[in-house]
Amino acid sequence: MSEAPLDEFGLIARYFAPLAAAAPGALGLTDDGALIDPEPGRQLVVTTDTMVAGVHFLPDDPPDQVGRKLLRVNLSDLGAMGAKPLFYTLNTAFGPNVDTAWIAGFAAGLQADQALFGIDLIGGDTVAMPGPTTLTVTAIGSVARGCALKRRDARVGDAVYVTGTIGDGALGLAVLRGELDGLAESSRAALAERYRLPRPRFALGMQLVGLAHAAIDVSDGLIADLGHICETSGLGAHVEAGRIPLSPGAQQALILDPSRMESIVGGGDDYELLFTAPESCAAQIEERARACDIPVTAIGRMTAGSGVTVVDNDGRPLASRVSGYRHFQ
Ligand SMILES: [Mg+2]
Structure with a gap:
């Protein structure tokens, strides 16, 4: 038996108010705004x-994964600033093809990740949309005053670190597009999972406050995002391709087709942390990363000058990004 469609207030009461139940400042999503008490x-x-x-997800993607990814990409940005997640608001513009089963799945995905990452809904808006479904999360976190990690504070000689493995997001998207047929099924599944469900690294981001100089999350691609640190810090960066940490699936993809290195360093959607820190902090960084169970790898160094240079094992430049986007030579 099909149910009568819910109006805006019905949708909020059924699917979204439960996501705000643990946040007193959300006032049950029944008021005009939410209240936040900033911590001293x-x-x-x-x-x-x-x-x-x-554009950012496929209409037939599982709705719970869409909800989780939406929350996770925002948590990744909080992590890049060294912030602890607190609350989020949610704006949903549901297209004509979205039914209540889809919304229920979407809300279930949000609920699962709220519990996993310790963040609560405190407000938002829900509308019907004649065009494609459009979903916005605004995440709010907190950091000790004056201590947020920023892109602009890298210094010459800093080591450049990344968390986890690089390139899996772009390779996962390639798998979902039907490319990379030669890969083992287990690798294809692992890469697709990385694209669909990024792992926000804010637990380490919070621990890097006071140690790291500059940080960003890898959403545009390793070279582009390191390029953002270079531009805002007025520096260059030197990266050794052989030190970039790769998952087993990415290693396999590279063996099958060495030109995939381009999408590994150039592709986006990894949502790993990329940060710079003085050499003297290396032991502390490794210790805190171990405590968070998040692997970190030093892949290069900040230099005077400008642009990102990636060199192969023989020291030959593999790629460079001097200003704006530049294709591989
Ligand atoms: Mg970001």
């Missing part, structure tokens, strides 16, 4: 990301 001595960090059906 801390600053709020606010970040937002929008996902559009057909």
Whole structure:
């Protein structure tokens, strides 16, 4: 038996109010705004990301995964600032093809990740949309006053670190597009999973406050995002391709087709942390990363000058990004 469609208030009451139940300041999503008590001595960090059906996710992607990815890409940005997640708001513009089963799945995905990452819904808006479903989360975190990690604070001689493995997001998207047929099924599944469900690294981001100089999350691609640190810090960076940590699936893809290195260093959607820190902090960084169970790898160094240079094992430049986007030579 099909149910009568829910109006805006019905949708909020059924699917979204339960996500706000643990946050007193959300007032049950029945008021005009939410209340936040800033913690003494801390600053709020606010970040937002929008996902559009057909652009950032596929209309037939599982709705719970869409919800989880939407939350995770925002948590990744909080992590890049060294912030502890607190609350989020959610704006949903549901397209004509979305039914209540889809919304229920989407809300279940949000609920699962709220519990996993310790963040609560405190507000938002829900509308019907004649165009593609468009979903926006605005995440709010906090960091000790004056201590947020920023892109602009890298210094010459800093080591450049990444968490986890690089390139899996872009390779996962390639798998979902039907490419990379030669890979083992287990590798294809692992890469696709990395694209669908990034792992936000804020647990380590919070621990890097006071140690790292500059940080960003890898959403545009390793070279592009390190390029953002270079531009805002007025520096260059030197990366050794052989030190870039690769998953078994990415290693396999590279053996099958060495030109995949381009999408490994150039592709996006990894949502790993990329940060710079003085050499003297190496032992502390490794210790805190171990405590968070998040692997970190030093892949290069900040230099005077400008642009990102990636060199192969023989020291030959593999790629460079001097200003703006540049293709591989
Ligand atoms: Mg970011």
